[in-house]
Amino acid sequence: MRLSKYYLPTLKEKPAHAKIISHQYSLRAGLIKQIASGIYTWLPLGLLVLKNIEDIIRDEMNKSGAIEALMPCVQPASLWRESGRYDDYGKEMLRIKDRHEEDMLFGPTHEEIATDLIRDVVKSYKDLPLCLYQIQWKFRDEVRPRYGVMRGREFLMKDAYSFDVDYEGALNSYNLMYKTYIKIFKRMGFTPIGVRADTGPIGGNLSHEFHILANTGESTLYYDNKFSELLESEDIESLKSIYAVADDMHDPETCPISQEQLNVSKGIEIGHIFYFGDKYSKPMKASVTSQDGKNVNIHMGSYGIGVSRLVGAIIEAFHDDKGIIWPESVAPFRIGLINLQTKVTEAADKIYKALKSDEVLYDDTEGSVGVKFSRMDLIGLPWQIIVGKKAVSENIVEVKNRATGEVKEMQIEEAINHFSAK
The missing domain is CATH 3.40.50.800 (Anticodon-binding domain)
Incomplete structure (x- = not known):
């Protein structure tokens, strides 16, 4: 591409409102342009990076056996009322009405849509396991959108949904996705740390966040200093057994390792995985006939990666005082x-x-x-x-x-x- 024929609006000076390096360089290098608070146009150079990140994610997801689909951005509120989440989710959900006065919403996540997608089709244990994923834009009306694409209101996300007949199968799907996430992030040049985390509004009783270490991170991580040594391991249980938790899960009284072994660092969250059993399948009546002839609720998990957020995270991890240093795998x-x-x-x-x-x-x-x-x-x-x-x-x-x-x-x-x- 000849620069004389390309659209690359770079900035010489640091924008006053941009507080962290990734936001400053995203604007100065002509990756994005802010349209409203937390909402950005992706300019040609930034879009190339976004597409390269998508390609890595899509490649590893396909290798894992997951199948790509595309679900709607706008969702009927009726599905969220069916699951019981509509009134619980809070003001970050953008709620709208169509011309017929039907309640709709701009999806902040897609668990309800995914459950509805399979419940009338998947009826036997023979149809499982199944994992569907998409790469789709979402909207969450953050109270204080900041740090550019690191915490925007509109963002691109890879979200996947696994469906299994029982807990054992669901745990296998969870472990497979844990391993897949490690591969994805390593291909981008990261040393990812998977930490136990709270499940939040998604629900469930098992959750891991994936972080990269960065001084500008909003999370505090507590982890065993052996963690990085084990990243080369194919044994996911070994990785998951190492002490690594987010701040809301850390208890100094019950921490099983010594202070000498414990690292405390700031981190940027780049992915989050959940197992939540029948939290959605039960109220939405998504069930199958098991091998012994019983009608059982489908066990589900969901797995998210902030694709647009990764652009900011990569810049935070790879830069100097002159600008960005793109890893070759994602460079525009x-x-x-x-x-x-x-x-x-x-x-x-x-x-x-x-x-x-x-x-x-x-x-x-x-x-x-x-x-x-x-x-x-x-x-x-x-x-x-x-x-x-x-x-x-x-x-x-x-x-x-x-x-x-x-x-x-x-x-x-x-x-x-x-x-x-x-």
């Missing part, structure tokens, strides 16, 4: 190609044409060298190919690793071959 473009002067345009064009255009953002503008360098550092593409006067005199370009700052000279053909091979 892999390479920033910088043309420093008019007389090297032929060499820069040659490199651009030789590489995949969807992986390269080619700065072919007439701005100053300083502006070009600072803009490319700000938007944080993993690699920079800098085409200066040596490209003409010696057939040499500079290749910069954005994460390490290391700069290496390469012959033009060598650089083309290097990036074409990966």
Whole structure:
């Protein structure tokens, strides 16, 4: 993509209302534009990151055996009254009426819709287990939306719903999703920590939050310092048995590990999983015939990842004082190609044409060298190919690793071959 034909409205100065790094860089790097409190337009560069995150999530969810669907944003209040949650949920639910004066709502979550989706179709234990997921926009009318996409009112979420015939099956589904979440977050460059947490308005009696460590996090985490060592383990029970809890679950009196073993850190929540048994299936009459011929309520779980929130979390984890440092797996473009002067345009064009255009953002503008360098550092593409006067005199370009700052000279053909091979 040629920058001269792209829409990238970057900002030189830090916006006064943006208090944390991810919010500042999201605005300055041209990822988002605020439309109202907690509501944003995703600009082209930010949307590319969002799509790359979606692709990772979709790939791992599909590998787990989950099946993608798409449920409506607007839901009838009747389903929420059926489950008993309509009056309990609070003001964060956006309630509306249609032209027929029917109560509707903009979905903050989709447990009721998911239960309704299967209850007239799934009737036998032979139809289970089943896991459906979607990647869909949601709305929660937060009292104090802040920190940009980290706590917006409108947000993109991956939510999945598992259906099993009994507790044992439901626990297997829960453990599979725990393992899948670890894989998803590691592919994005994170070291995720799964902590026991309160179930909140979703309900149930088993819940884990997934956090990354960050000083700007709103949660306080208490965890055994062995946790990171066990992340390579395939044994989910070992991971879950290690002491790791959110602040609302930590009791100093009953904590089973010593103060020397206990780490206390701030964290950003990036995912949450729940097992809630028949909390929804019982009132909504979603049942199956079991293997022994009995009619039993379906056991359910739900599993959420804040997709748009992850953009902010990644920036919090990967940045420096110059800008964002995108992990290659989620970067909007892999390479920033910088043309420093008019007389090297032929060499820069040659490199651009030789590489995949969807992986390269080619700065072919007439701005100053300083502006070009600072803009490319700000938007944080993993690699920079800098085409200066040596490209003409010696057939040499500079290749910069954005994460390490290391700069290496390469012959033009060598650089083309290097990036074409990966």
